[in-house]
Amino acid sequence: MAAPEGPLVVGVDSSTQSTKALVVDAATGQVVARGQAPHTVSPDHESDPGQWWEALCRALEQCGPAVHRAAAVSVGGQQHGLVTLDAGGRPVRPALLWNDVRSAPQRDRLVEELGGPGAWAERFGSVPATSFTVTKWQWLRENEPEAAASVRAVRLPHDYLTERLTGLGTTDRGDASGTGWWSTATEEYDAEILERVGLSPDLLPRVLGHGEAAGTVRPLDGLPLPQGALVAAGTGDNMAAALGLGLSPGRPVLSLGTSGTVYAVSTTRPADPTGIVAGFADARTDWLPLACTLNCTLAVDRVAALFGLDREAVEAGGGVTVLPFLDGERTPDLPYASGTLTGLRHDTTPGQILQATYDGAVYSLLAALDLVLDADAAPDAPILLIGGGAKGTAWRETVRRLSGRPVQVPRAQELVALGAAAQAAALLLGEDAAAVARRWATADGPAYEAVERDEETLARLATTLNDADTLLRRH
Numbered sequence: 352m353a354a355p356e357g358p359l360v361v362g363v364d365s366s367t368q369s370t371k372a373l374v375v376d377a378a379t380g381q382v383v384a385r386g387q388a389p390h391t392v393s394p395d396h397e398s399d400p401g402q403w404w405e406a407l408c409r410a411l412e413q414c415g416p417a418v419h420r421a422a423a424v425s426v427g428g429q430q431h432g433l434v435t436l437d438a439g440g441r442p443v444r445p446a447l448l449w450n451d452v453r454s455a456p457q458r459d460r461l462v463e464e465l466g467g468p469g470a471w472a473e474r475f476g477s478v479p480a481t482s483f484t485v486t487k488w489q490w491l492r493e494n495e496p497e498a499a500a501s502v503r504a505v506r507l508p509h510d511y512l513t514e515r516l517t518g519l520g521t522t523d524r525g526d527a528s529g530t531g532w533w534s535t536a537t538e539e540y541d542a543e544i545l546e547r548v549g550l551s552p553d554l555l556p557r558v559l560g561h562g563e564a565a566g567t568v569r570p571l572d573g574l575p576l577p578q579g580a581l582v583a584a585g586t587g588d589n590m591a592a593a594l595g596l597g598l599s600p601g602r603p604v605l606s607l608g609t610s611g612t613v614y615a616v617s618t619t620r621p622a623d624p625t626g627i628v629a630g631f632a633d634a635r636t637d638w639l640p641l642a643c644t645l646n647c648t649l650a651v652d653r654v655a656a657l658f659g660l661d662r663e664a665v666e667a668g669g670g671v672t673v674l675p676f677l678d679g680e681r682t683p684d685l686p687y688a689s690g691t692l693t694g695l696r697h698d699t700t701p702g703q704i705l706q707a708t709y710d711g712a713v714y715s716l717l718a719a720l721d722l723v724l725d726a727d728a729a730p731d732a733p734i735l736l737i738g739g740g741a742k743g744t745a746w747r748e749t750v751r752r753l754s755g756r757p758v759q760v761p762r763a764q765e766l767v768a769l770g771a772a773a774q775a776a777a778l779l780l781g782e783d784a785a786a787v788a789r790r791w792a793t794a795d796g797p798a799y800e801a802v803e804r805d806e807e808t809l810a811r812l813a814t815t816l817n818d819a820d821t822l823l824r825r826h
Protein backbone atom coordinates (compact mmCIF):
# COMPACT_ATOMS: atom_id res chain seq x y z
CA MET A 352 0.00 0.00 0.00
CA ALA A 353 1.33 3.48 -0.94
CA ALA A 354 2.33 5.75 1.94
CA PRO A 355 -0.47 8.19 2.88
CA GLU A 356 -0.21 11.61 1.18
CA GLY A 357 -2.19 13.60 3.70
CA PRO A 358 -3.07 13.59 7.39
CA LEU A 359 -5.01 10.59 8.69
CA VAL A 360 -8.63 10.78 9.82
CA VAL A 361 -10.93 8.20 11.43
CA GLY A 362 -14.54 7.51 10.43
CA VAL A 363 -16.79 5.41 12.66
CA ASP A 364 -20.05 3.64 11.82
CA SER A 365 -21.85 2.54 15.00
CA SER A 366 -24.83 0.78 13.44
CA THR A 367 -27.28 -1.81 14.69
CA GLN A 368 -25.19 -4.95 14.35
CA SER A 369 -21.63 -3.68 14.75
CA THR A 370 -19.16 -0.82 14.98
CA LYS A 371 -16.83 -0.31 12.03
CA ALA A 372 -13.83 2.05 12.06
CA LEU A 373 -11.75 3.19 9.11
CA VAL A 374 -8.46 5.09 9.14
CA VAL A 375 -8.43 7.14 5.94
CA ASP A 376 -5.85 9.29 4.14
CA ALA A 377 -7.56 12.71 4.10
CA ALA A 378 -5.84 13.65 0.83
CA THR A 379 -6.81 10.63 -1.29
CA GLY A 380 -9.54 8.75 0.58
CA GLN A 381 -7.39 5.63 0.63
CA VAL A 382 -8.42 3.34 3.49
CA VAL A 383 -5.23 2.73 5.47
CA ALA A 384 -6.66 0.45 8.19
CA ARG A 385 -10.02 -0.94 9.29
CA GLY A 386 -11.61 -2.63 12.30
CA GLN A 387 -15.01 -4.04 13.25
CA ALA A 388 -16.59 -5.34 16.46
CA PRO A 389 -20.13 -6.70 16.95
CA HIS A 390 -23.00 -5.46 19.16
CA THR A 391 -25.60 -7.49 21.01
CA VAL A 392 -29.27 -6.64 20.35
CA SER A 393 -31.88 -8.15 22.69
CA PRO A 394 -35.09 -9.72 21.31
CA ASP A 395 -36.85 -6.50 22.42
CA HIS A 396 -34.44 -4.47 20.24
CA GLU A 397 -32.43 -2.96 23.04
CA SER A 398 -28.63 -2.54 23.24
CA ASP A 399 -26.24 -1.49 25.98
CA PRO A 400 -24.60 1.84 25.02
CA GLY A 401 -21.56 0.81 27.10
CA GLN A 402 -21.10 -2.06 24.66
CA TRP A 403 -21.04 0.41 21.72
CA TRP A 404 -18.17 2.21 23.44
CA GLU A 405 -16.27 -1.06 24.02
CA ALA A 406 -16.91 -2.06 20.38
CA LEU A 407 -15.59 1.34 19.26
CA CYS A 408 -12.39 0.88 21.30
CA ARG A 409 -11.97 -2.68 19.93
CA ALA A 410 -12.57 -1.61 16.31
CA LEU A 411 -10.04 1.23 16.72
CA GLU A 412 -7.55 -1.16 18.32
CA GLN A 413 -7.83 -3.45 15.28
CA CYS A 414 -6.75 -0.51 13.08
CA GLY A 415 -3.23 -0.86 14.54
CA PRO A 416 -0.60 1.91 14.76
CA ALA A 417 -2.24 4.15 12.10
CA VAL A 418 -5.04 5.10 14.49
CA HIS A 419 -2.51 6.67 16.89
CA ARG A 420 -1.65 9.20 14.16
CA ALA A 421 -5.23 10.32 13.47
CA ALA A 422 -5.70 14.09 13.45
CA ALA A 423 -9.53 14.06 13.42
CA VAL A 424 -12.41 11.63 14.02
CA SER A 425 -16.16 11.56 13.49
CA VAL A 426 -18.94 9.15 14.47
CA GLY A 427 -21.93 8.11 12.36
CA GLY A 428 -24.53 6.14 14.31
CA GLN A 429 -27.81 4.26 13.93
CA GLN A 430 -30.58 6.86 14.03
CA HIS A 431 -33.37 7.47 16.58
CA GLY A 432 -32.22 5.22 19.49
CA LEU A 433 -33.14 6.52 22.97
CA VAL A 434 -30.05 6.68 25.20
CA THR A 435 -30.87 7.73 28.75
CA LEU A 436 -28.07 8.77 31.13
CA ASP A 437 -27.91 9.40 34.88
CA ALA A 438 -26.09 12.26 36.61
CA GLY A 439 -22.78 10.40 36.22
CA GLY A 440 -23.26 9.94 32.46
CA ARG A 441 -24.02 6.21 32.88
CA PRO A 442 -26.91 4.58 30.98
CA VAL A 443 -30.05 4.37 33.13
CA ARG A 444 -31.17 1.33 31.12
CA PRO A 445 -30.34 -0.23 27.73
CA ALA A 446 -31.06 1.98 24.71
CA LEU A 447 -34.41 1.51 22.93
CA LEU A 448 -33.49 1.06 19.26
CA TRP A 449 -35.04 2.35 16.01
CA ASN A 450 -36.54 -1.06 15.17
CA ASP A 451 -38.48 -1.48 18.43
CA VAL A 452 -42.20 -1.04 17.71
CA ARG A 453 -43.47 -1.17 21.32
CA SER A 454 -44.15 2.58 21.27
CA ALA A 455 -46.91 2.27 18.61
CA PRO A 456 -49.74 3.29 21.03
CA GLN A 457 -47.71 6.30 22.27
CA ARG A 458 -46.97 7.24 18.65
CA ASP A 459 -50.66 7.13 17.72
CA ARG A 460 -51.60 9.36 20.66
CA LEU A 461 -48.82 11.88 20.01
CA VAL A 462 -49.81 12.21 16.35
CA GLU A 463 -53.39 12.88 17.38
CA GLU A 464 -52.54 15.31 20.20
CA LEU A 465 -50.38 17.56 18.04
CA GLY A 466 -53.00 18.03 15.33
CA GLY A 467 -52.67 14.92 13.16
CA PRO A 468 -50.27 13.78 10.41
CA GLY A 469 -50.41 17.01 8.37
CA ALA A 470 -49.46 19.17 11.35
CA TRP A 471 -46.55 16.87 12.24
CA ALA A 472 -45.25 16.83 8.66
CA GLU A 473 -45.41 20.62 8.44
CA ARG A 474 -43.68 21.21 11.76
CA PHE A 475 -41.22 18.30 12.04
CA GLY A 476 -40.88 17.26 8.39
CA SER A 477 -42.14 13.79 9.33
CA VAL A 478 -45.14 11.98 10.71
CA PRO A 479 -43.34 10.02 13.43
CA ALA A 480 -42.93 6.27 13.07
CA THR A 481 -42.39 4.16 16.19
CA SER A 482 -38.67 4.53 15.42
CA PHE A 483 -38.73 8.20 16.39
CA THR A 484 -37.10 8.99 19.74
CA VAL A 485 -40.05 11.00 21.08
CA THR A 486 -42.34 7.95 20.92
CA LYS A 487 -39.76 5.88 22.82
CA TRP A 488 -39.35 8.53 25.51
CA GLN A 489 -43.13 8.58 26.00
CA TRP A 490 -43.14 4.77 26.18
CA LEU A 491 -40.47 4.93 28.90
CA ARG A 492 -42.42 7.49 30.91
CA GLU A 493 -45.55 5.34 30.79
CA ASN A 494 -43.94 1.95 31.32
CA GLU A 495 -40.89 2.67 33.49
CA PRO A 496 -41.67 5.95 35.28
CA GLU A 497 -38.93 5.49 37.88
CA ALA A 498 -36.29 5.05 35.20
CA ALA A 499 -37.61 8.07 33.29
CA ALA A 500 -37.56 10.20 36.46
CA SER A 501 -33.90 9.38 37.09
CA VAL A 502 -32.77 10.49 33.61
CA ARG A 503 -30.41 13.50 33.58
CA ALA A 504 -29.46 13.47 29.88
CA VAL A 505 -31.07 12.12 26.71
CA ARG A 506 -28.85 11.27 23.76
CA LEU A 507 -28.88 9.56 20.37
CA PRO A 508 -26.36 6.75 19.74
CA HIS A 509 -23.89 8.99 17.87
CA ASP A 510 -24.24 11.74 20.49
CA TYR A 511 -23.43 9.26 23.24
CA LEU A 512 -20.21 8.11 21.60
CA THR A 513 -19.17 11.63 20.59
CA GLU A 514 -19.74 12.81 24.17
CA ARG A 515 -17.61 9.99 25.53
CA LEU A 516 -14.82 11.20 23.23
CA THR A 517 -15.12 14.92 24.02
CA GLY A 518 -16.91 15.18 27.37
CA LEU A 519 -19.43 17.58 25.76
CA GLY A 520 -23.13 16.99 24.99
CA THR A 521 -23.56 17.69 21.28
CA THR A 522 -25.55 16.47 18.27
CA ASP A 523 -26.12 17.55 14.66
CA ARG A 524 -29.19 18.60 12.65
CA GLY A 525 -29.27 15.34 10.65
CA ASP A 526 -29.65 13.04 13.63
CA ALA A 527 -31.73 15.60 15.58
CA SER A 528 -34.29 15.55 12.75
CA GLY A 529 -35.14 11.91 13.60
CA THR A 530 -36.07 12.62 17.22
CA GLY A 531 -39.54 14.14 16.75
CA TRP A 532 -38.65 17.02 19.08
CA TRP A 533 -36.48 19.03 16.66
CA SER A 534 -38.53 21.07 14.19
CA THR A 535 -37.32 21.11 10.60
CA ALA A 536 -39.40 24.28 10.10
CA THR A 537 -37.53 26.30 12.75
CA GLU A 538 -34.36 24.16 13.00
CA GLU A 539 -34.72 24.27 16.79
CA TYR A 540 -35.98 22.06 19.58
CA ASP A 541 -39.77 22.37 19.79
CA ALA A 542 -40.83 23.62 23.21
CA GLU A 543 -44.46 22.44 22.90
CA ILE A 544 -43.73 18.80 22.18
CA LEU A 545 -41.01 18.72 24.85
CA GLU A 546 -43.44 20.07 27.42
CA ARG A 547 -46.10 17.61 26.33
CA VAL A 548 -43.75 14.66 26.90
CA GLY A 549 -42.29 16.14 30.09
CA LEU A 550 -38.74 16.45 28.80
CA SER A 551 -36.67 19.48 29.78
CA PRO A 552 -34.58 20.92 26.91
CA ASP A 553 -31.74 21.11 29.45
CA LEU A 554 -31.47 17.32 29.16
CA LEU A 555 -30.79 17.49 25.41
CA PRO A 556 -27.48 17.99 23.59
CA ARG A 557 -26.53 21.22 21.82
CA VAL A 558 -27.21 21.04 18.06
CA LEU A 559 -23.98 21.99 16.30
CA GLY A 560 -23.97 24.24 13.25
CA HIS A 561 -22.73 23.01 9.87
CA GLY A 562 -18.95 22.52 9.97
CA GLU A 563 -18.73 23.16 13.72
CA ALA A 564 -16.46 20.90 15.79
CA ALA A 565 -17.88 18.78 18.62
CA GLY A 566 -14.61 19.18 20.56
CA THR A 567 -11.34 17.29 20.89
CA VAL A 568 -10.49 13.81 22.16
CA ARG A 569 -9.94 13.90 25.92
CA PRO A 570 -7.48 11.60 27.71
CA LEU A 571 -9.26 8.26 28.20
CA ASP A 572 -7.95 4.85 29.32
CA GLY A 573 -8.22 2.16 26.64
CA LEU A 574 -8.92 4.59 23.78
CA PRO A 575 -6.23 4.36 21.09
CA LEU A 576 -7.01 7.80 19.58
CA PRO A 577 -4.52 10.60 20.30
CA GLN A 578 -5.56 13.10 22.93
CA GLY A 579 -6.42 16.47 21.36
CA ALA A 580 -7.49 15.05 17.96
CA LEU A 581 -10.39 17.04 16.49
CA VAL A 582 -13.85 15.52 16.83
CA ALA A 583 -16.35 16.46 14.10
CA ALA A 584 -20.11 16.72 14.73
CA GLY A 585 -20.94 13.19 13.57
CA THR A 586 -24.45 12.37 12.36
CA GLY A 587 -27.02 9.61 11.76
CA ASP A 588 -25.82 6.66 9.71
CA ASN A 589 -27.95 7.44 6.64
CA MET A 590 -26.80 11.08 6.65
CA ALA A 591 -23.22 9.88 6.97
CA ALA A 592 -23.62 7.53 3.98
CA ALA A 593 -25.04 10.43 1.93
CA LEU A 594 -21.91 12.41 2.81
CA GLY A 595 -19.75 9.37 2.09
CA LEU A 596 -21.18 9.15 -1.43
CA GLY A 597 -20.75 12.89 -2.03
CA LEU A 598 -24.40 12.71 -3.02
CA SER A 599 -25.84 15.37 -5.35
CA PRO A 600 -29.58 16.24 -5.19
CA GLY A 601 -31.90 13.82 -6.99
CA ARG A 602 -29.54 10.82 -7.01
CA PRO A 603 -31.33 7.79 -5.47
CA VAL A 604 -29.64 5.56 -2.89
CA LEU A 605 -30.91 2.19 -1.73
CA SER A 606 -29.22 0.86 1.40
CA LEU A 607 -29.55 -2.80 2.36
CA GLY A 608 -28.56 -3.35 6.00
CA THR A 609 -30.44 -4.24 9.17
CA SER A 610 -32.77 -1.52 7.94
CA GLY A 611 -33.60 -1.02 4.31
CA THR A 612 -33.54 2.64 3.34
CA VAL A 613 -34.15 4.59 0.17
CA TYR A 614 -33.28 8.27 0.02
CA ALA A 615 -31.93 11.23 -1.92
CA VAL A 616 -30.53 14.65 -1.06
CA SER A 617 -33.00 17.47 -1.70
CA THR A 618 -32.72 21.24 -1.53
CA THR A 619 -36.43 21.46 -0.63
CA ARG A 620 -37.61 20.74 2.94
CA PRO A 621 -39.78 17.60 2.79
CA ALA A 622 -43.18 17.41 4.52
CA ASP A 623 -45.00 14.22 3.51
CA PRO A 624 -48.35 13.95 5.39
CA THR A 625 -48.74 10.27 4.42
CA GLY A 626 -45.79 9.46 6.69
CA ILE A 627 -44.10 7.25 4.09
CA VAL A 628 -41.24 9.71 3.62
CA ALA A 629 -39.38 10.93 6.70
CA GLY A 630 -38.26 14.52 6.10
CA PHE A 631 -34.82 14.35 7.65
CA ALA A 632 -32.20 17.08 7.51
CA ASP A 633 -28.90 16.01 6.01
CA ALA A 634 -25.54 16.54 7.74
CA ARG A 635 -24.88 19.76 5.78
CA THR A 636 -27.54 22.38 5.07
CA ASP A 637 -29.87 20.39 2.77
CA TRP A 638 -32.49 17.70 3.36
CA LEU A 639 -32.65 13.92 3.18
CA PRO A 640 -36.15 12.61 2.37
CA LEU A 641 -35.97 8.92 3.31
CA ALA A 642 -38.18 5.84 3.60
CA CYS A 643 -37.08 3.02 5.91
CA THR A 644 -38.11 -0.59 6.38
CA LEU A 645 -37.51 -2.59 9.56
CA ASN A 646 -37.09 -5.89 7.74
CA CYS A 647 -34.28 -6.17 5.26
CA THR A 648 -31.10 -8.30 5.39
CA LEU A 649 -31.98 -10.02 8.68
CA ALA A 650 -35.34 -11.23 7.33
CA VAL A 651 -33.64 -12.78 4.30
CA ASP A 652 -30.94 -14.31 6.49
CA ARG A 653 -33.60 -15.74 8.86
CA VAL A 654 -35.52 -17.41 6.01
CA ALA A 655 -32.28 -18.77 4.51
CA ALA A 656 -31.34 -20.17 7.94
CA LEU A 657 -34.81 -21.75 8.42
CA PHE A 658 -34.27 -23.76 5.24
CA GLY A 659 -30.54 -24.33 5.80
CA LEU A 660 -29.80 -22.43 2.57
CA ASP A 661 -26.95 -20.15 1.59
CA ARG A 662 -28.35 -16.61 1.15
CA GLU A 663 -27.52 -16.78 -2.57
CA ALA A 664 -29.42 -20.07 -3.14
CA VAL A 665 -32.46 -18.42 -4.71
CA GLU A 666 -34.68 -20.02 -7.36
CA ALA A 667 -37.01 -18.20 -9.75
CA GLY A 668 -40.69 -19.03 -10.30
CA GLY A 669 -43.35 -20.67 -8.17
CA GLY A 670 -45.84 -17.86 -7.50
CA VAL A 671 -45.19 -17.72 -3.77
CA THR A 672 -45.37 -14.34 -1.99
CA VAL A 673 -43.61 -13.39 1.26
CA LEU A 674 -44.37 -10.25 3.24
CA PRO A 675 -41.24 -10.36 5.44
CA PHE A 676 -42.55 -8.28 8.35
CA LEU A 677 -40.80 -10.34 11.05
CA ASP A 678 -40.24 -7.29 13.29
CA GLY A 679 -43.52 -5.50 12.52
CA GLU A 680 -43.05 -2.89 9.78
CA ARG A 681 -42.54 0.83 9.34
CA THR A 682 -42.93 1.09 5.53
CA PRO A 683 -45.74 0.32 5.08
CA ASP A 684 -46.80 1.48 8.54
CA LEU A 685 -47.79 -1.85 10.13
CA PRO A 686 -46.14 -1.98 13.58
CA TYR A 687 -48.23 -4.97 14.73
CA ALA A 688 -47.67 -7.09 11.60
CA SER A 689 -45.75 -10.35 11.42
CA GLY A 690 -44.43 -12.16 8.35
CA THR A 691 -46.81 -13.91 5.94
CA LEU A 692 -46.29 -16.54 3.26
CA THR A 693 -48.97 -17.16 0.62
CA GLY A 694 -49.24 -19.14 -2.61
CA LEU A 695 -47.60 -22.30 -1.24
CA ARG A 696 -47.95 -25.41 -3.49
CA HIS A 697 -46.64 -29.01 -3.32
CA ASP A 698 -43.92 -28.12 -5.79
CA THR A 699 -42.79 -24.83 -4.16
CA THR A 700 -39.07 -25.04 -3.39
CA PRO A 701 -37.17 -23.49 -0.44
CA GLY A 702 -35.13 -21.47 -2.96
CA GLN A 703 -38.34 -19.94 -4.35
CA ILE A 704 -39.46 -18.96 -0.85
CA LEU A 705 -36.05 -17.37 -0.28
CA GLN A 706 -36.33 -15.40 -3.54
CA ALA A 707 -39.83 -14.30 -2.54
CA THR A 708 -38.38 -12.97 0.73
CA TYR A 709 -35.89 -10.82 -1.18
CA ASP A 710 -38.75 -9.67 -3.41
CA GLY A 711 -40.94 -8.71 -0.44
CA ALA A 712 -38.10 -6.77 1.22
CA VAL A 713 -37.16 -4.86 -1.94
CA TYR A 714 -40.79 -4.21 -2.96
CA SER A 715 -41.55 -1.92 0.01
CA LEU A 716 -38.41 0.14 -0.62
CA LEU A 717 -39.05 0.56 -4.33
CA ALA A 718 -42.68 1.49 -3.67
CA ALA A 719 -41.32 4.53 -1.78
CA LEU A 720 -38.57 5.41 -4.28
CA ASP A 721 -40.56 7.86 -6.40
CA LEU A 722 -41.84 9.58 -3.25
CA VAL A 723 -38.36 10.42 -1.98
CA LEU A 724 -37.24 11.81 -5.33
CA ASP A 725 -37.81 15.43 -6.35
CA ALA A 726 -39.90 16.13 -9.44
CA ASP A 727 -36.69 17.24 -11.17
CA ALA A 728 -34.75 14.00 -10.40
CA ALA A 729 -33.64 12.13 -13.52
CA PRO A 730 -35.98 9.10 -13.84
CA ASP A 731 -33.24 6.89 -15.29
CA ALA A 732 -30.39 7.83 -12.92
CA PRO A 733 -28.80 4.61 -11.62
CA ILE A 734 -29.74 3.57 -8.11
CA LEU A 735 -26.65 3.58 -5.86
CA LEU A 736 -26.77 0.29 -3.96
CA ILE A 737 -24.98 0.27 -0.59
CA GLY A 738 -24.99 -1.50 2.82
CA GLY A 739 -23.98 -5.06 3.66
CA GLY A 740 -26.58 -6.52 1.26
CA ALA A 741 -25.03 -4.68 -1.71
CA LYS A 742 -22.26 -7.29 -1.58
CA GLY A 743 -24.78 -10.00 -2.53
CA THR A 744 -25.72 -10.99 -6.08
CA ALA A 745 -29.26 -12.01 -5.15
CA TRP A 746 -29.94 -8.60 -3.57
CA ARG A 747 -28.54 -6.73 -6.57
CA GLU A 748 -30.43 -8.81 -9.11
CA THR A 749 -33.68 -8.46 -7.16
CA VAL A 750 -33.30 -4.66 -7.13
CA ARG A 751 -32.60 -4.63 -10.88
CA ARG A 752 -35.56 -6.91 -11.71
CA LEU A 753 -38.10 -5.12 -9.51
CA SER A 754 -36.96 -1.53 -10.25
CA GLY A 755 -36.30 -1.76 -13.98
CA ARG A 756 -33.58 0.86 -13.38
CA PRO A 757 -29.81 0.77 -13.80
CA VAL A 758 -27.92 0.02 -10.61
CA GLN A 759 -24.45 1.11 -9.53
CA VAL A 760 -22.58 -0.59 -6.68
CA PRO A 761 -19.82 1.59 -5.21
CA ARG A 762 -16.58 -0.32 -4.75
CA ALA A 763 -16.11 1.43 -1.40
CA GLN A 764 -18.04 -0.74 1.01
CA GLU A 765 -18.25 1.17 4.26
CA LEU A 766 -20.03 4.33 3.09
CA VAL A 767 -21.23 5.33 6.57
CA ALA A 768 -17.73 5.16 8.07
CA LEU A 769 -16.31 6.84 4.95
CA GLY A 770 -18.87 9.64 5.27
CA ALA A 771 -17.85 10.14 8.89
CA ALA A 772 -14.20 10.17 7.76
CA ALA A 773 -15.07 12.77 5.10
CA GLN A 774 -16.72 14.88 7.81
CA ALA A 775 -13.58 14.60 9.95
CA ALA A 776 -11.36 15.49 6.95
CA ALA A 777 -13.61 18.44 6.08
CA LEU A 778 -13.25 19.81 9.61
CA LEU A 779 -9.51 19.32 9.56
CA LEU A 780 -8.91 20.80 6.10
CA GLY A 781 -11.64 23.47 6.11
CA GLU A 782 -13.47 21.90 3.14
CA ASP A 783 -17.03 20.76 2.44
CA ALA A 784 -17.55 17.09 3.43
CA ALA A 785 -19.47 16.09 0.29
CA ALA A 786 -16.78 17.74 -1.84
CA VAL A 787 -14.14 15.73 0.04
CA ALA A 788 -16.03 12.48 -0.70
CA ARG A 789 -16.39 13.42 -4.37
CA ARG A 790 -12.64 14.05 -4.51
CA TRP A 791 -12.17 10.57 -2.99
CA ALA A 792 -14.42 9.13 -5.79
CA THR A 793 -16.24 6.96 -3.25
CA ALA A 794 -19.29 6.33 -5.47
CA ASP A 795 -17.24 4.74 -8.28
CA GLY A 796 -18.00 1.10 -8.97
CA PRO A 797 -19.51 -1.31 -11.48
CA ALA A 798 -22.70 -0.22 -13.23
CA TYR A 799 -25.43 -2.69 -14.22
CA GLU A 800 -27.83 -1.70 -16.97
CA ALA A 801 -31.60 -1.68 -16.60
CA VAL A 802 -33.54 -4.91 -17.19
CA GLU A 803 -37.25 -5.26 -17.91
CA ARG A 804 -39.32 -4.69 -14.78
CA ASP A 805 -40.98 -7.81 -13.36
CA GLU A 806 -44.53 -6.38 -13.33
CA GLU A 807 -46.12 -9.75 -12.51
CA THR A 808 -44.28 -10.09 -9.19
CA LEU A 809 -44.88 -6.43 -8.33
CA ALA A 810 -48.61 -6.82 -8.97
CA ARG A 811 -48.79 -10.02 -6.91
CA LEU A 812 -47.06 -8.30 -3.99
CA ALA A 813 -49.38 -5.28 -4.21
CA THR A 814 -52.49 -7.50 -4.25
CA THR A 815 -51.27 -9.67 -1.36
CA LEU A 816 -50.45 -6.62 0.75
CA ASN A 817 -53.90 -5.21 0.10
CA ASP A 818 -55.73 -8.49 0.75
CA ALA A 819 -53.80 -9.17 3.98
CA ASP A 820 -54.48 -5.71 5.42
CA THR A 821 -56.82 -6.80 8.24
CA LEU A 822 -54.46 -9.56 9.31
CA LEU A 823 -51.44 -7.25 9.24
CA ARG A 824 -53.15 -4.61 11.41
CA ARG A 825 -54.37 -7.03 14.11
CA HIS A 826 -52.81 -6.26 17.54
Ligand SMILES: Nc1ncnc2c1ncn2[C@@H]1O[C@H](COP(=O)(O)OP(=O)(O)O)[C@@H](O)[C@H]1O
Binds near residue numbers: 739
Ligand atom coordinates in the same frame (compact mmCIF):
# COMPACT_ATOMS: atom_id res chain seq x y z
N1 LIG B 1 -21.61 -10.99 1.03
C1 LIG B 1 -22.83 -10.64 1.42
N2 LIG B 1 -23.90 -10.85 0.62
C2 LIG B 1 -25.15 -10.48 0.98
N3 LIG B 1 -25.43 -9.93 2.17
C3 LIG B 1 -24.42 -9.70 3.03
C4 LIG B 1 -23.09 -10.04 2.70
N4 LIG B 1 -22.31 -9.70 3.76
C5 LIG B 1 -23.13 -9.18 4.69
N5 LIG B 1 -24.41 -9.18 4.25
C6 LIG B 1 -25.61 -8.70 4.96
O1 LIG B 1 -25.32 -7.42 5.48
C7 LIG B 1 -26.02 -7.26 6.71
C8 LIG B 1 -25.28 -6.23 7.54
O2 LIG B 1 -25.31 -5.04 6.82
P1 LIG B 1 -24.76 -3.70 7.46
O3 LIG B 1 -25.05 -2.63 6.44
O4 LIG B 1 -23.36 -3.88 7.89
O5 LIG B 1 -25.71 -3.61 8.72
P2 LIG B 1 -25.89 -2.49 9.85
O6 LIG B 1 -25.17 -1.27 9.33
O7 LIG B 1 -27.36 -2.31 9.96
O8 LIG B 1 -25.31 -3.01 11.13
C9 LIG B 1 -26.10 -8.62 7.34
O9 LIG B 1 -27.36 -8.74 8.01
C10 LIG B 1 -25.99 -9.57 6.14
O10 LIG B 1 -27.24 -10.15 5.84
Ligand SMILES: O=C(CO)[C@@H](O)[C@H](O)COP(=O)(O)O
Binds near residue numbers: 368429431589611629
Ligand atom coordinates in the same frame (compact mmCIF):
# COMPACT_ATOMS: atom_id res chain seq x y z
O1 LIG C 1 -34.20 4.13 11.43
C1 LIG C 1 -33.47 4.21 10.47
C2 LIG C 1 -33.61 5.34 9.50
O2 LIG C 1 -34.65 6.22 9.81
C3 LIG C 1 -32.40 3.19 10.26
O3 LIG C 1 -31.82 3.28 8.99
C4 LIG C 1 -31.36 3.27 11.37
O4 LIG C 1 -30.56 4.42 11.18
C5 LIG C 1 -30.54 1.99 11.49
O5 LIG C 1 -29.64 1.81 10.46
P1 LIG C 1 -28.78 0.49 10.15
O6 LIG C 1 -28.22 -0.02 11.42
O7 LIG C 1 -29.66 -0.48 9.45
O8 LIG C 1 -27.69 1.01 9.23
